[in-house]
Amino acid sequence: MEVFSFVFGVLFGSFLNVLIYRLPKQISILKPSFCPNCGSKIKYFENIPLISYIFLKAKCGSCKDKIPFRYFLVELITGFLTLFLFLQVSLSFEFFYLIILFYTLIVLSFIDIKYKAVPDYLILIALIIAFFATKDEFLVSLENACIFAGFFVLLEFIITFYIQNIKSKLIKDDTLRNTKALGEGDIPIIAIIGAVLGIKAGVIAIFLAGIFAIIPSILNTLLKKDSQIPFIPFLVMGFLFEFFINISSKVFT
Known part of the structure; x- marks a missing residue:
C-alpha cells in the first residue's frame, strides 16, 4: 500500500x-x-x-x-x-479530505510562483475543504480561521500603510506607493492554516513560512532581482511542515 x-x-x-x-x-x-x-x-x-x-x-x-x-x-x-x-x-475520510486540500494547495503554490496571483475559486475550494480536513468541531475551526484572518488583515493594513506612506518617502521610491504587504490570496490561506492546525500550531506554521521566505528575499535583494516574493508557497510549506511534525508527535506519544 x-x-x-x-x-x-x-x-x-x-x-x-x-x-x-x-x-x-x-x-x-x-x-x-x-x-x-x-x-x-x-x-x-x-x-x-x-x-x-x-x-x-x-x-x-x-x-x-x-x-x-x-x-x-x-x-x-x-x-x-x-x-x-x-x-x-x-x-480514511481524514486522508481523503486532507489529500484534496494538499493537492489544491500545491496547485495554488505553483500558480502563485508563476503569476503572483491565484484563481479565487481555487482558494474558496481549499477553504471549504479545510473545515472537513480538521478534527476540531466546525465552530472551533471557524473561530480559529477568523482569528487568524482578522489578525493578519489588521497586520497587513499597518504594514502596507508603513510601506506606502513612510518607507516610500524614506527611500524615495514611488513604486512602493501601490505595494501591499500581503497578496489578496494570502489571507484565506492563513485562515486555512488556523482552521486545520489550530492557534498554537498555526502560529508556528506561519512563523516557519516567514523564515522560509526570508532566504529568497535576501537573495533577490543581493542579486537586485524582482523583490516581490509570492508568499502562498511559503505559507503552504510552513503549513505542511508543521502539520506533519504535529501529527507525528501525536502518533509517537
Missing part, C-alpha cells in the same frame, strides 16, 4: 501539472496533453510521470524544446506527500 500510495500521488501529480498550466490560461482540462511550444500531441509513452521526463532528457519528443523542471518536481512532491500522509492516517 505504501508503494501504491506513492505511485497514486505521482500519477495525480501529473494531473496537477495540467491544472497548474491550464487553469490560469483558461484551457480545458479535458483537452489531450500537448507541447506548449509546438502544440504537438504528447504520446502515451512520453507522458509517464517522472520516467518520461528522465527518458526524454527534459525535452519535448517532437520539437526538442526544454520541459520545465516544475513538471518533474510537482510529480515528485505529490508522490511523497501522498505517501507521508498515508503513513500517518492510512486510508
Whole structure:
C-alpha cells in the first residue's frame, strides 16, 4: 500500500501539472496533453510521470524544446506527500479530505510562483475543504480561521500603510506607493492554516513560512532581482511542515 500510495500521488501529480498550466490560461482540462511550444500531441509513452521526463532528457519528443523542471518536481512532491500522509492516517475520510486540500494547495503554490496571483475559486475550494480536513468541531475551526484572518488583515493594513506612506518617502521610491504587504490570496490561506492546525500550531506554521521566505528575499535583494516574493508557497510549506511534525508527535506519544 505504501508503494501504491506513492505511485497514486505521482500519477495525480501529473494531473496537477495540467491544472497548474491550464487553469490560469483558461484551457480545458479535458483537452489531450500537448507541447506548449509546438502544440504537438504528447504520446502515451512520453507522458509517464517522472520516467518520461528522465527518458526524454527534459525535452519535448517532437520539437526538442526544454520541459520545465516544475513538471518533474510537482510529480515528485505529490508522490511523497501522498505517501507521508498515508503513513500517518492510512486510508480514511481524514486522508481523503486532507489529500484534496494538499493537492489544491500545491496547485495554488505553483500558480502563485508563476503569476503572483491565484484563481479565487481555487482558494474558496481549499477553504471549504479545510473545515472537513480538521478534527476540531466546525465552530472551533471557524473561530480559529477568523482569528487568524482578522489578525493578519489588521497586520497587513499597518504594514502596507508603513510601506506606502513612510518607507516610500524614506527611500524615495514611488513604486512602493501601490505595494501591499500581503497578496489578496494570502489571507484565506492563513485562515486555512488556523482552521486545520489550530492557534498554537498555526502560529508556528506561519512563523516557519516567514523564515522560509526570508532566504529568497535576501537573495533577490543581493542579486537586485524582482523583490516581490509570492508568499502562498511559503505559507503552504510552513503549513505542511508543521502539520506533519504535529501529527507525528501525536502518533509517537
